[in-house]
Amino acid sequence: MSSKKPVAIVFDTFGSVVDWRGSLVAEMKELGGKRGVNGDWAAVADAWRHGYHRMLDEVTTGTRDYGLLDDLHRELLDEAMRDVGVTGFREDDLRDINLGWHRVKAWPDAVAGLTRLKTKYIVGSLSNGNVRLLVDMAKGANLPWDVVFGSDMFSRFKPHPDTYLGSARLLNLEPGEVMLASAHNGDLANARKYGLMTGFFLRPTEFGPNQAIDLAAEADWDVIADDIEDMATKLDT
Amino acid sequence: MSSKKPVAIVFDTFGSVVDWRGSLVAEMKELGGKRGVNGDWAAVADAWRHGYHRMLDEVTTGTRDYGLLDDLHRELLDEAMRDVGVTGFREDDLRDINLGWHRVKAWPDAVAGLTRLKTKYIVGSLSNGNVRLLVDMAKGANLPWDVVFGSDMFSRFKPHPDTYLGSARLLNLEPGEVMLASAHNGDLANARKYGLMTGFFLRPTEFGPNQAIDLAAEADWDVIADDIEDMATKLDT
Structure with missing residues (x-):
C-alpha cells in the first residue's frame, strides 16, 4: 500500500x-404484493441495471445526450419491466418504484x-x-x-x-x-x-x-x- | 407567515x-500576539469585508471576472492590512489568516x-x-x-x-x-x-x-x- x-x-x-439491488428487489416485492403483481424482481433489477450500463455506453460514445439519471432510470424501468414480462403496475406505482433509487x-x-x-x-x-x-x-x-x-x-x-x-x-x-x-x-x-x-x-x-x-x-x-x-x-x- | x-x-x-467577524478578529489577535504585530483587528476585519462587497459589485457590473473567493479574499486582505496600517506579518502568516475563513x-x-x-x-x-x-x-x-x-x-x-x-x-x-x-x-x-x-x-x-x-x-x-x-x-x- x-x-x-x-x-x-x-x-x-x-x-x-x-x-441498490437488494433495496430495489425488496421494494418491488412489497409493492407487487400490495398490488397483486407478480414478477421475478431480481431479474427486473438486473435488467434495469443492465439498461443503465448500456445507456452509459451510449452517452460515452455520443449516441445519446447526458440526462438526469432519475429520468433515464424511468425510461429504463419501463423497458426492464417489459423485457421481464411484468405487467399490472399503475403509472404512479412505476414512478414510485423509480424513486426507490433515492431510498x-x-x-x-x-x-x-x-x-x-x-x-x-x-x-x-x-x-x-x-x-x-x-x-x-x-x-x-x-x-x-x-x-x-x-x-x-x-x-x-x-x-x-x-x-x-x-x-x-x-x-x-x-x-x-x-x-x-x-x-x-x-x-x-x-x-x-x-x-x-x-x-x-x-x-x-x-x-x-x-x-x-x-x-x-x-x-x-x-x-x-x-x-x-x-x-x-x-x-x- | x-x-x-x-x-x-x-x-x-x-x-x-x-x-466571520468575531472569528477572524480572534485569530488575527492571537497570531498578532505571537508575532508581536499590533493592529486594530476589528478595523482590519471590517475593511476586509468592505473590500469583498466592493469586489462583488465589480463582478456584478462586469468590471471584474468571477474568481474563487479564496483567491479574492487573499488579494483583499493585503489591501485591508495596508489601509488599516498593519505591518509585520510574513507571507505565510497572511496565507494562514486568509484560511481563517475556512475556520x-x-x-x-x-x-x-x-x-x-x-x-x-x-x-x-x-x-x-x-x-x-x-x-x-x-x-x-x-x-x-x-x-x-x-x-x-x-x-x-x-x-x-x-x-x-x-x-x-x-x-x-x-x-x-x-x-x-x-x-x-x-x-x-x-x-x-x-x-x-x-x-x-x-x-x-x-x-x-x-x-x-x-x-x-x-x-x-x-x-x-x-x-x-x-x-x-x-x-x-
Missing part, C-alpha cells in the same frame, strides 16, 4: 456504498466506515446519480458526506474525465490528492488514468449470489480493503 | 450561519437549529464561498449540511440568478419549493425576485456592536425569526 495519503476520498456510490440502503459497514474516515479526510460521493438523488439517499441512509458530487454538476457521467477531475477542482486539490474509492475495478482504472489515487474494496454480492466480476482487485490500487470499515483502518482512522 | 412550506432551505452562510465559528444557535430543520427539510449552504471553503467550514463548525452550493459550482456570485436558481435546479425543485434563509434583507429580496421562498432571521451583531443594517425584517418574508432555532420552531421542527 502506498504511504501517501489523500486529502479527500470520493466514493463511487451505487453498489460500492449502497446495496436504497447502505451496506452494513458503510456508515461506520465513512464516519471514521470523515474524522481525517473530506469524504464525498462521486456518482452518476443526480444531486437530488444523492441528497435523498444520504438523508435516508444516514450517509455522512461532507459533499456530494452529482453528475448534473458536470453534465457528464463517469467515466468522462470532467467528473473525476471536477471533484478535485471543486475541492481545490490536485487530482493526486483525491482518492476514488470504489468496488469497481473499471471505475478505478479510469480514475487512475486521470491522476487520482485509488482505493478498492469488495462488494462480492452487489450483483447477487452469482456475481462474476469485481471479486478481487485487478491492479495495484493504492489501498485494497475488504470493506469501508477496513479501508478506514488501512487509512489510519 | 405563509402556510406553504419549502422542500429545501438553503442558507446564506457568512454572517447568517457563522460569525470561522458558527453562531451559538446554528448547529442546533440546522440539526432540527434537517429532520424535515433538505438543508444546504448557498454561499459566495467556494466549495472547499464551505466543506472545511462545515467540518470545523459541525454544520450538518445535506448539500453545499459553492459559487464555483455556478462560476457566479450572488446576486446572479444562476446561484439562486442553480440550487433549485440541482435539487430538482421549482424555485418556489426552495427557501433562502438569510440574515440579510438584500439577499432575500434577490431570492424573492427569482421566485424562491424567503426566511429572515436576526444577526444584530454580525458587523459589530454598532451595526446599523439588517436589524429587522424589511419586507413580509415568508418566515421571520429571531435566529435559526426559532426558525426551526416556526417551520414545525
Whole structure:
C-alpha cells in the first residue's frame, strides 16, 4: 500500500456504498404484493441495471445526450419491466418504484466506515446519480458526506474525465490528492488514468449470489480493503 | 407567515450561519500576539469585508471576472492590512489568516437549529464561498449540511440568478419549493425576485456592536425569526 495519503476520498456510490439491488428487489416485492403483481424482481433489477450500463455506453460514445439519471432510470424501468414480462403496475406505482433509487440502503459497514474516515479526510460521493438523488439517499441512509458530487454538476457521467477531475477542482486539490474509492475495478482504472489515487474494496454480492466480476482487485490500487470499515483502518482512522 | 412550506432551505452562510467577524478578529489577535504585530483587528476585519462587497459589485457590473473567493479574499486582505496600517506579518502568516475563513465559528444557535430543520427539510449552504471553503467550514463548525452550493459550482456570485436558481435546479425543485434563509434583507429580496421562498432571521451583531443594517425584517418574508432555532420552531421542527 502506498504511504501517501489523500486529502479527500470520493466514493463511487451505487453498489460500492449502497446495496441498490437488494433495496430495489425488496421494494418491488412489497409493492407487487400490495398490488397483486407478480414478477421475478431480481431479474427486473438486473435488467434495469443492465439498461443503465448500456445507456452509459451510449452517452460515452455520443449516441445519446447526458440526462438526469432519475429520468433515464424511468425510461429504463419501463423497458426492464417489459423485457421481464411484468405487467399490472399503475403509472404512479412505476414512478414510485423509480424513486426507490433515492431510498436504497447502505451496506452494513458503510456508515461506520465513512464516519471514521470523515474524522481525517473530506469524504464525498462521486456518482452518476443526480444531486437530488444523492441528497435523498444520504438523508435516508444516514450517509455522512461532507459533499456530494452529482453528475448534473458536470453534465457528464463517469467515466468522462470532467467528473473525476471536477471533484478535485471543486475541492481545490490536485487530482493526486483525491482518492476514488470504489468496488469497481473499471471505475478505478479510469480514475487512475486521470491522476487520482485509488482505493478498492469488495462488494462480492452487489450483483447477487452469482456475481462474476469485481471479486478481487485487478491492479495495484493504492489501498485494497475488504470493506469501508477496513479501508478506514488501512487509512489510519 | 405563509402556510406553504419549502422542500429545501438553503442558507446564506457568512454572517447568517457563522460569525466571520468575531472569528477572524480572534485569530488575527492571537497570531498578532505571537508575532508581536499590533493592529486594530476589528478595523482590519471590517475593511476586509468592505473590500469583498466592493469586489462583488465589480463582478456584478462586469468590471471584474468571477474568481474563487479564496483567491479574492487573499488579494483583499493585503489591501485591508495596508489601509488599516498593519505591518509585520510574513507571507505565510497572511496565507494562514486568509484560511481563517475556512475556520470561522458558527453562531451559538446554528448547529442546533440546522440539526432540527434537517429532520424535515433538505438543508444546504448557498454561499459566495467556494466549495472547499464551505466543506472545511462545515467540518470545523459541525454544520450538518445535506448539500453545499459553492459559487464555483455556478462560476457566479450572488446576486446572479444562476446561484439562486442553480440550487433549485440541482435539487430538482421549482424555485418556489426552495427557501433562502438569510440574515440579510438584500439577499432575500434577490431570492424573492427569482421566485424562491424567503426566511429572515436576526444577526444584530454580525458587523459589530454598532451595526446599523439588517436589524429587522424589511419586507413580509415568508418566515421571520429571531435566529435559526426559532426558525426551526416556526417551520414545525
